[in-house]
Amino acid sequence: MEDKAKMVGEVFSQVASKYDLMNDAMSGGMHRMWKDDFVAMLGPCRGMSIVDLAGGTGDISFRMIDALSSQRKIVGSAESAIDTHVTVCDINAEMLQEGRRRAKNDRPAVVDGISLQWVQGDAENLPFPDGSVDAVTIAFGLRNVSRTWKALSEINRILTKGGRFLCMEFSQVKDPLLRQAYDAYSFNVIPAMGGFLAGDPQPYQYLVESIRQFHDQETLADLMRDAGMKHVTYKNILGGVVAIHSGFRL
Template identity: 55%
Template sequence: MLRHRHLLLSKILPAAVLSTPEAVQTISLRCFAAAPDPGVASFGFKEVAAEEKVGLVGEVFRSVAPSYDIMNDLMSAGLHRLWKDRLVSKLCPFAGMQHLDVAGGTGDIAFRVLEAIRRAETDVQQQSGEPHPSPGVVTVCDINPAMLEEGKKKAIAAKYDLQGLRWQEGNAEALPFQDHSMDGYTIAFGIRNVTHIDKALQEAHRVLRPGGRFLCLEFSQVVLPGLRELYDLYSMNVIPKIGRVVANDEASYQYLVESIRRFPDQDTFAGMVEDAGLQQVEYENLSGGIVAIHSGFKL
């Protein structure tokens, strides 16, 4: 154990500080004693009891559900559409795919995935002369019923293939699906809102079939110095004001931008994805790191 701690600490501390086993023992005890309190969770910049976070986040999304899509367009100047297109292109949906989109109540990702699956199935039919024997299905799972209702309305209005869509209320930390039941798992702008990110990642691993792919699109840490300062000014000062004018809800959008600041950086989150058992983990920064797509496979 002492050797393991020395290797870990040697990556972040000067060698002179670690000159004796006693120094390593003293420093490591301090470091490893500072583990996060599992009974506390972040809610924006505030700390709340872990059991309270689900209800607090639920209230945020009940409030923003009716204006969620238009706010996404306004806040990102439409870029969120390109980010989501990139997520689905990396997923590479295929004929007959069984896919799970978590925290995707309004359907933005699900509709894109379903369209790609149906295109793949059309290609199969044109080549073989026969329809695919098992048409693909996209399941949308969201803890918030108000968000799911918005998604259902959009699906009906846009005349999507309703047979290919399923809607399920459920918690990302305890998914109501069988082990090894999904070919793909996506979560877009949702994982930073769960109480225990590690549990959500473990659930993603559990429900994926061997060979299944995990993809997460989330706000991340801006890597371009000039852009970082501009983005901080914009997100902290402008986005809540847009929320007040458009959605009559400044507080919810204040929470949303604060939650971005509390989310782990790209490398830290990649390590969490690996810790959940997913392999070949990598990430791609988009728009200078404003968002990042993390990818992993269950092998």
């Protein structure tokens, strides 16, 4: 477990500055649409406390703030009062640094009553009190956690009653023809693209292999239930290339 954590840390420290560029290249830009749909599925509302795990570069949190900013402040709250909290939590300091860099010019720490905070923390030992968070999200990060069951248990612990967990992750393609094409693209094109754009194919070789080794859709749903989550469902995108899992603490 420690070996995986160390390797994952090294990989993401290497790719932090090129991470978003490579996401565009690897997905043909589709990850932007997937993330828009992901945030829309959550439906963030004013007054919520939201934690985005493994969200160092800010892609999901920035979308949440955009969605929240279009909503009116809670009636009765003072003009300067903070009524909504979005927290980016990532174990990797370099990824958080990249997110802060992106946020520096056009994403102030507090805007229109919405606070944006950056916290370095481990998904398997989250630095948040029990029952303190209305929603937890993680996009393309759960497969990098050493012990999935432990992270899911921690997520369920910090959720309020009625709180929701939403996970978007690369998953398992069932159709044989699509899987063959997907494997060919993943193992040949993505590492080569990493070598060209980021100067090193090895981190992207790991990313591809980590996808194939991660739980399939049903297994992840079962792990969420084992962690105590209820009403667990999932939705496949592109035949299972990506899956969005949803669960609640009741």
